[in-house]
Every structure is written in structure tokens, then in C-alpha cells.
């Protein structure tokens with residue numbers, strides 16, 4: 101049977117802030133098909149608590165935001181990109197406000213109420229209490245649904261991009277409800293699939309964050325960059341049942357303190373900025389305290405603040421912790437670090453263009469050099485917004501000048517059969533995530549990385565065999581992407597003979613004199629040391 105063929109000017113894969121904002125803007129210039137593998141709102145954006153960093157106050161300046169971003173980025177930020185994105189901050193806030201996001205205002209002066217987070221020298225985080233991402237996501241979904249030129253396809257999972265001669269023409273997409281693989285052709289294809297936190301066992305990310313865009317782009321020959329830089333958020337709620345719940349850094353911005361198992365504060369001995377030191381330093385300090393004491397978690401305490409302030413400023417965190425049996429207004433919260441954000445991704449310019457024609461990457465999927473080796477809190481929603489706006493403009497020009505077309509051939513399932521052993525997939529998934537957290541986590545070493553490479557390499561070969569032998573399922577598609585991204589993270593971590601930002605290797609504990617990006621492209625891979 102011939103599988104269905106859908107045509108549009110733009111194909112967008114993913115429905116977080118980047119994918120939706122791109123679609124809304126690009127729809128002014130052409131038709132958009134947006135596919136997302138779960139429901140529209142299931143995205144990392146929806147979970148973002150802290151907010152979006154931008155210079156909107158007279159007490160702040162672009163120069164200060166630029167300096168902070170570069171200092172926290174551990175020598176790897178691209179200064180021209182930082183300048184361009186930081187100075188676009190006010191434009192982004194205007195755009196999001198116009199689309200219906202109501203950032204909190206300071207009741208007395210009516211100016212924006214600005215939060216403080218690690219690395220920022222000024223209060224500059226615009227927020228909607230502690231559910232900023234949720235409000236942004238819902239506002240954008242509402243707007244996208246109103247636009248006739250946008251078709252939204254939920255439960256549609258991209259399997260592979262279709263490329264010929266270094267040019268992408270669209271993608272094969274699995275309709276999760278019917279099990280059929282359909283063809284989506286487009287003049288410009290945009291990857292906005294988010295990050296890959298699910299490659300690790302402990303993460304703040306939603307289930308959908310399986311690195312799909314990075315894996316698909318790499319398979320068609322796009323360059324990937326700096327994937328060894330995985331940011332671990334210092335404070336996820338430690339609870340046997342409530343998984344992946346973030347306790348926002350904004351609590352530390354309001355004075356919350358980290359305490360060891362014996363109740364004493366430990367951050368001042370690690371960094372002069374204590375709890376508001378850059379994230380890599382706080383996460384490593386907690387890791388060190390956990391290993392030193394043998395404890396399973398540390399504590400985060402905000403109970404000394406006025407209870408009504410805490411409930412008003414952090415309503416979602418207050419309610420979720422209460423469900424977990426912790427009243428944050430009168431007792432400390434048990435917390436552990438977990439994988440949170442990929443600084444690396446598909447290499448793009450400031451307009452989201454990859455080095456494969458017709459292929460764009462935006463949001464956490466992309467790597468522009470903005471975050472360097474360590475992202476400053478709340479800079480990611482800023483980057484995702486600027487990239488989406490820039491990419492919409494550039495892709496619209498691209499489709500106008502495009503005379504190329506290529507009919508994607510029908511999907512060929514070959515003689516794949518139904519697997520009778522689907523449970524094996526979940527075992528492999530679990531194995532990869534454990535290997536990554538044990539050997540490629542906050543503290544790495546050469547031995548651990550080699551061990552990870554050998555084990556993951558073995559699993560990758562098995563998973564590939566599954567992919568060719570059996571009919572594809574959503575789990576298999578994700579597993580194939582997860583193992584591909586895990587292999588890339590390990591490869592790139594082995595290529596970096598130094599410690600810098602979020603990448604710490606005990607065998608090379610110091611940064612080298614020269615900060616360079618790590619890049620890989622299929623078929624052009626240097627031999628790691």
C-alpha cells in the first residue's frame with residue numbers, strides 16, 4: 101500500500117516554544133505542517149519554571165547580561181552570538197506579550213517583577229510565578245490553533261529525514277495511532293525536538309526528550325557540536341514516586357540555602373557566590389557532598405522566609421512538594437542533581453541554518469555557541485525564541501528562492517516482522533540510561549568513558565539490528581535515537597582532554613589554554629584519544 105503524502109512549505113518537528121513560535125511566524129509566508137510525537141503541550145518548555153532572561157530594566161544593561169553569559173559559559177561562548185541574542189531580548193518579550201503571555205509585574209511600580217538566578221549579576225528573569233513555561237506554551241498553542249495556514253499533527257513521530265545530495269526534502273513520520281509511516285515533504289524542514297535528558301536515568305526532562313532531532317540530523321550528515329556538555333540541574337525533588345520534578349533555581353535566587361545531611365550549609369566553602377554560583381559548580385559540589393557523606397540527597401531550605409511569600413511566588417512547587425509530604429514553608433526539601441539541558445546540539449548559525457540545505461534546527465536541539473560550556477539559567481527560553489524568529493525569516497526567504505523539488509519515495513518496510521520480544525527494548529533503554537548516569541555523569545574519567553563506549557557500542561549494534569528486522573514502533577524509534585545520542589556524547593567527551601564548564605574529567609581536572617568547540621560529522625570523524 102502506498103503511504104500517504106503530505107506537502108507544505110515548512111515542516112516543523114516538535115511543539116515546544118521554538119517549534120510553535122517558528123510556525124506562527126513562518127505561517128505568514130507559507131503553509132506549515134507541524135508534527136509532534138505526543139500531545140502538543142508535552143515539551144520541556146511546558147515544564148520551565150524559572151523564566152526567560154532579558155534586559156528590561158534601567159538598572160540592568162546589555163553589557164552586563166553579555167558579560168554574565170560569557171563568564172558562566174566557561175570560555176566557549178561565541179561572543180558575536182551572545183551579543184546578538186542578548187540584544188534581541190526586549191523584542192522577544194514584546195512578541196511573547198503580544199501573543200498573550202502575561203509576565204508578572206511588580207504591583208507597586210507596574211514594572212516587570214524580575215527574578216534572580218545563578219550567574220546573573222542583576223535581577224533579569226521575567227516569569228509567570230513558577231509556571232512560566234506552561235503559560236508560554238499554552239499561549240502559543242492557542243494562537244497556532246487559530247491560524248489556518250498551520251496544520252497540527254499530534255501523536256506523529258518523525259522517524260528519519262529524507263535527504264539527497266546534502267539537501268533535506270522532508271521526513272518519514274510514524275502515525276502512532278495507525279502504525280503507518282507517512283511522507284511529509286517540505287521546502288524547509290525544521291527540527292525543534294528539544295533536548296535529550298532521557299538519555300540519563302535521572303532528569304528533569306519530560307519523557308519526550310530523547311534527542312530525536314540530533315540523531316536524525318546526524319544521520320543525514322549535519323554537523324553536531326559540543327554534545328559532551330550536559331547540564332545537570334542541582335535540585336530535583338528526591339522522592340520515590342514523583343520523578344523528574346524540578347525545584348527552581350529561583351528559590352535560591354530568593355535566598356534558599358543548600359544543607360548537607362547534618363543540616364549545615366556547604367556551598368560557601370565551594371564558591372564565593374555560594375548557592376548562586378554557576379550551575380556546574382553547584383551540581384559538582386552536591387555530587388561531592390553526596391559521595392563524601394554517603395547520603396542519598398541533600399536539603400534545600402527556604403522555610404525561614406515568610407510563608408505567604410513562598411506560597412504566592414512558588415505556588416506549583418509548594419503544591420507538588422506538599423503532595424510529596426513536604427511543606428516547604430516549614431521544612432527543608434530533599435533534593436538531588438539530574439540531567440537538565442543539552443548545551444550541545446546540531447550546529448547552526450544565528451538563523452538556525454544547519455550545514456545541510458533545507459534543514460534548520462532551533463531550540464535545545466540546536467547549538468549556536470550561545471551557552472558555551474555551561475548555560476546560564478533562563479537563557480534557554482531566550483535563545484529558543486530568538487532562533488525561532490530568526491529562522492522563520494531566513495527559511496521564508498529560502499523557500500521563495502527554492503526551485504528544487506524531490507518526490508520522497510514511499511517508505512519501504514522491507515520484510516520487517518512484528519517483534520515478539522518488545523520487553524527487551526525497555527531493558528536496553530534502562531541499561532543505556534544507567535550506563536550514562538554512572539559513567540558519563542557529573543564527574544567523568546577516561547576509564548569510565550571507555551567502559552561507557554564499549555557497552556553502548558554493543559547496545560547500538562543490537563538496536564540497529566532490531567530496527568532492520570522488526571516493524572518500527574514508537575519505543576524502537578526513540579531507543580534508536582537515544583543510543584545514537586549516547587554514543588555521540590561519549591565520543592565527544594573522549595575528544596575533550598580537559599575539564600571545562602559542565603564537562604569534568606578527573607584525569608584532566610583543569611581547563612586547557614585554548615577553548616575549542618568539539619564537532620563531529622558522519623563519515624568525517626577524528627579518532628578520539
Ligand code: SIN
Nearest residue numbers: 149150348349477478
Ligand atoms: C530553574 O527554574 O531552575 C530552571 C531554569 C533554567 O534551567 O533555565
